[in-house]
Amino acid sequence: MSGLEFLIAVFREPELLDQWARHIAERTGWQRITIGGPIAIFVSDSCPFIAESTAPTHAVLGSIFARYGPPERCNGLDAKTAQELRTGSLARLLHEYWGAYLAVRQRSDELLVTRDPSAAMPCLYTHTSGGVLMASSIAAMKHASIPRPSVAMNNVADCLFRADLPSPQTALEGIEELAPGTSLVIDANGCRVVPTWSPWDHVMINSAVTFEDHVEQLRRALQNTAVAWASAAGPVLLGVSGGLDSSILATCLRRSTPPALCATLATKDAEGDERHFARKICDHLGMELVEAHYDLADICLDRPARPHMPRPTGRIIAQGYNAAMSRIASEHGVTAFMTGNGGDNVFGFSQSAGAIADRLLHEGLSSAVWHTSKDVCQLTGCSLREAWQAAIRILCRPRAYRWRPNRRFLSRDALAQLDATALTHPWLDAPDGALPGKAAHIASLLRIQRHLDGSGQLGDVAVINPLMSQPVLEACLAIPSWMWCRNGQNRSVAREAFRDLMPPSVTDRVSKGGPDGFGTQILEHFRETMRERLLDGALASHGIVDRSALEQRLSDAKPNWGADQVRILELLEAEAWIGHWQSH
Structure with missing residues (x-):
């Protein structure tokens, strides 16, 4: 959801953090949210947020709604969810709330920044001398006077090849994207990305x-x-x-x-x-x-x-x-x-x-599978024989989905380089027993x-x-x-x-x-x-x-x-x- 602009600066050196915070405040006029620790959070006037007023340890930026409450934006979190966030846990937030948000919290010596599972809240980040800057957009990063990034032509080729398969790498040098349903964990050893929703x-x-x-x-x-x-x-x-x-x-x-x-x-x-x-x-x-x-x-x-x-x-x-x-x-x-x-x-x-293969795997050979076979035939216009042949081919393949790249009009040299790296994503890793x-x-x-x-x-x-x-x-x-x-x-x-x-x-x-x-x-x-x-x-x-x-x-x-x-x-x-x- 556009319009939810933010900037987050994380620097373990207090003087560097203060310098960046003053600079961002002067350039943007945005409101600063304080949660303690080596972090400065700024949000635009159009970006709502939730943060504790006393000894804050976490903040939620963006629009958030209660799953079981009235259909309106929340101005606060329930006590149990807030308490879990103080300990660094996201489980209750993900179960009880939804929206376009970024959750920022402390856990021991770590900072965790989580992007909501729906991809509604963009989040980009870049490493600078001594720290990490995160932002809702490249335009927001400009407010922090980040040098204009150059185009990474190899990554442009990758974008054209991937056929919309998401990747954390962008086509701008030094800029990465935090994937939906993941957290960026920042500690003394650097940064790592961990899954939070699958x-x-x-x-x-x-x-x-x-x-x-x-x-x-x-x-x-x-x-x-x-x-x-x-x-x-x-x-x-x-x-x-x-x-x-x-x-x-x-x-x-x-x-x-x-x-x-x-x-x-x-x-x-x-x-x-x-x-x-x-x-x-x-x-x-x-x-x-x-x-x-x-x-x-x-x-x-x-x-x-x-x-x-x-x-x-x-x-x-x-x-x-x-x-x-x-x-x-x-x-x-x-x-x-x-x-x-x-x-x-x-x-x-x-x-x-796929529906025939799934039902056969889940229920075994039954009259219900034949009903699904007829549904597929009616939907696609194929014969029963063709439908079952296709289902059997699916059953004979690995359960994980195989992503097909778009090779059209890409050069032989570019394809040789692109083919050297497998197209992967954590969501494509099917667990045991997965249905194709x-x-x-x-x-x-x-x-x-x-x-x-x-x-x-x-x-x-x-x-x-x-x-x-x-x-x-x-x-x-x-x-x-x-x-x-x-x-x-x-x-x-x-x-x-x-x-x-x-x-x-x-x-x-x-x-x-x-x-x-x-x-x-x-x-x-x-x-x-x-x-x-x-x-x-x-x-x-x-x-x-x-x-x-x-x-x-x-x-x-x-x-x-x-x-x-x-x-x-x-x-x-x-x-x-x-x-x-x-x-x-």
């Missing part, structure tokens, strides 16, 4: 919990988290497409105070014009809808869509979406923008036979993480992704994979949770358009400039891209871009991001 702790299948129970639990989690975010954020703009995910959020916000405003963005081609479906859900709920179009005038190849990010992220096409939504937000005076980002990921969207379909679900949660940081996306408007809130994550992880495809519908549990509140044309919708038509417009309109950028730019000069393969693809007079459209728009974003950081 999705694997929430996948245990309870056979006593029925499909209907999961439906009710998910509905309650979605409603509570969406309303809580709205109560804390002020006037909300909700991006809607008429698809399932954003429509669920509209349903949850239909009675928010003040009323949420909905907005939808259309391309000029029919595939990317979702206004009919957006009108359906907004008319049904009685919510106001603002309609706008993607506009080529908003696209500039010199400017990245996400300049504030510590690595190239997404595609340059996002400029069009961000510009249109920023205009609507400004015209209507909203302070927060909510998205349905992460819906496919958290709601277990899958086109594989659930491993794929967890991998899907990783795939969205890099796209959740809304820093600077819509200027000063906070960007919120309610579907990735911790209670929703944990509710979805507990749902067996075969329930997500029940009756041959993807995201079946989520559909059923809101079936009585949405029109059938939305609840049962299985296809969805997208902005690919606008992406094609960009590639055609900027064809010559694009060729120059990609064939003679930084990626080519550093040997990262395969120049000949790109030249051949870009020389097609009447190209059918297909899947290459996404990749080329990613490369244009990376090129613009490199130029931004090398010129500022």
Whole structure:
């Protein structure tokens, strides 16, 4: 969630700490939070926090909500949680609370800084002479007069290769990212990162919990988290497409105070014009809808869509979406923008036979497995034989999910270097007895993480992704994979949770358009400039891209871009991001 700005300086030498603290205070005017020890914490006016007034040993920065309390931001912690934090324990905080937060606490001679599991609170850090500086963004780090970091071109190549697999390394020299659900432990020996939350702790299948129970639990989690975010954020703009995910959020916000405003963005081609479906859900709920179009005038190849990010992220096409939504937000005076980002990921969207494999492993050969097989066939259009062949192939492989890199248009030399290091992440390490379909679900949660940081996306408007809130994550992880495809519908549990509140044309919708038509417009309109950028730019000069393969693809007079459209728009974003950081 953007807008929650902080700076943390940790220096064991008291004089150095005082110097940094005075410097940050003078440069920012932000409020200082004192918890004792070799640390100085500063928060912007827009960043709420919780800290004890007497002999403080801990602080929680950001927006935090009680899991079992009213859906509103907390101004304090219960006595038991506060006491556990004094001893350095996080267990009760993670169980009783959720939100976009950073928890800072002392434990003996250690300082522990923990990022919430939902990725809602960004956290970057860098080592300086004698200490560590942590911040919500690169922009916040500038307030501490950290020298502008240079671009790490090897890491840029890694970003393009990893296909959205998160990594603590950024594409800026000396800047690292603290992963969601981990803690940075700082002591006399330096820094180390330890896990504090794992999705694997929430996948245990309870056979006593029925499909209907999961439906009710998910509905309650979605409603509570969406309303809580709205109560804390002020006037909300909700991006809607008429698809399932954003429509669920509209349903949850239909009675928010003040009323949420909905907005939808259309391309000029029919595939990317979702206004009919957006009108359906907004008319049904009685919510106001603002309609706008993607506009080529908003696209500039010199400017990245996400300049504030510590690595190239997404595609340059996002400029069009961000510009249109920023205009609507400004015209209507909203302070927060909510998205349905992460819906496919958290709601277990899958086109594989993983659900068959999971149910067979969990229950053995039974009539229920045959029902799931038919669900998969109905969902994917395959035959029973094909479904079972795919399930058997899954069962014959290791349980851990194997992450596939994106090798398209990367040079042979770059790939030789990138292939030398395995693509790993702690969440991909499946424990004994793990189900392969659930491993794929967890991998899907990783795939969205890099796209959740809304820093600077819509200027000063906070960007919120309610579907990735911790209670929703944990509710979805507990749902067996075969329930997500029940009756041959993807995201079946989520559909059923809101079936009585949405029109059938939305609840049962299985296809969805997208902005690919606008992406094609960009590639055609900027064809010559694009060729120059990609064939003679930084990626080519550093040997990262395969120049000949790109030249051949870009020389097609009447190209059918297909899947290459996404990749080329990613490369244009990376090129613009490199130029931004090398010129500022």
